Amino acid sequence: MHRLLEIDPDLQKRRLWLSVGVGLLLFIVFMSLTSTPVVPMPGNIDKLYHASAYAVLMGWWLQLFRNPLTRVLLALCFIAIGVGIEFLQSFHPLRYFDVGDMLANTTGVVISFGLGWTAFERLLYRFERRVWPG
Numbered sequence: 001m002h003r004l005l006e007i008d009p010d011l012q013k014r015r016l017w018l019s020v021g022v023g024l025l026l027f028i029v030f031m032s033l034t035s036t037p038v039v040p041m042p043g044n045i046d047k048l049y050h051a052s053a054y055a056v057l058m059g060w061w062l063q064l065f066r067n068p069l070t071r072v073l074l075a076l077c078f079i080a081i082g083v084g085i086e087f088l089q090s091f092h093p094l095r096y097f098d099v100g101d102m103l104a105n106t107t108g109v110v111i112s113f114g115l116g117w118t119a120f121e122r123l124l125y126r127f128e129r130r131v132w133p134g
């Protein structure tokens with residue numbers, strides 16, 4: 001169990017990066033459920049925003065955890081959050097349930113999950129080495 005929750009030991013600023021990740025998640029949840037009037041967007045451009053937000057969220061958390069099982073569990077968790085938020089929006093007077101948003105959220109998670117097995121997986125590590133060498 002301990003290895004599942006182990007943040008990449010190569011990262012120097014683990015608490016900072018974990019805090020940023022929690023902040024990203026809370027920001028997405030807040031923006032998805034806030035009472036601020038929803039601004040209509042032309043076409044389906046909002047789907048790009050949904051996919052981008054969830055891609056950034058998943059990509060960030062992949063920087064922190066290297067364990068493959070942890071990564072799968074994170075992906076499933078973020079997909080579940082994206083689906084759950086849509087159901088919660090159906091109860092909000094200014095929001096609405098949209099399967100397209102669920103698919104866009106899931107697409108963002110899947111794209112980042114795939115990129116997490118490429119050179120992108122170590123961006124945060126490389127950033128740290130340049131900013132805080134040694």
